[in-house]
């Protein structure tokens with residue numbers, strides 16, 4: 605029996621099982637990329653209201669199939685291309701994957717007329733990883749004063765994705781360093797930037813992320829099963 609099946613046979617059982625193991629303050633974001641709207645309905649029925657998608661168009665299609673569930677909060681977790689920013693702002697209340705000053709600038713400009721500011725996490729790479737988007741720490745620190753001027757964004761924290769192949773100790777330490785970085789940033793005197801949220805932890809590493817202070821975990825396979833590709 606795999607660890608996955610021990611968590612329960614249905615999406616609802618897995619949701620409840622994981623929920624029970626988490627501190628109540630941790631927000632569980634169900635990553636429904638490549639999963640059908642019916643899977644979202646099952647997780648919704650088990651109480652999940654936060655769903656994450658990595659592609660704007662896929663999220664748009666699912667959202668239109670789920671109009672009867674208006675209290676879903678949609679989170680974008682994948683790299684956002686400049687030409688999709690407008691559409692992304694229409695769909696997602698949260699964007700975890702803001703990975704450059706240029707993207708933040710565009711989001712700020714296009715968010716200006718919106719009734720509600722989008723909640724933004726700054727995606728940071730604590731370890732070098734050529735396959736991932738995100739700021740290196742030194743570059744993020746350089747860009748913070750400019751990011752702090754974006755009045756149409758709610759910058760609320762950091763997001764990180766770890767490179768593959770780390771040991772458990774390295775995983776914990778890297779999450780812990782992300783937490784330390786957020787604390788360091790929070791201590792500076794920003795006008796707008798806040799550092800209340802740490803979006804970190806996926807199916808394989810979420811328990812270490814929670815130990816290291818994650819406030820939002822992003823779980824896909826452990827809830828929905830393996831993705832088609």
Ligand SMILES: *Cc1c(COP(=O)(O)O)cnc(C)c1O
Pocket residue numbers: 635637658681682765805806807808822823824825826
């Ligand atoms: C796919 C994805 C997840 C979920 O990963 P699982 O291993 O399926 O839990 C979380 N965060 C990001 C940024 C992802 O792209």
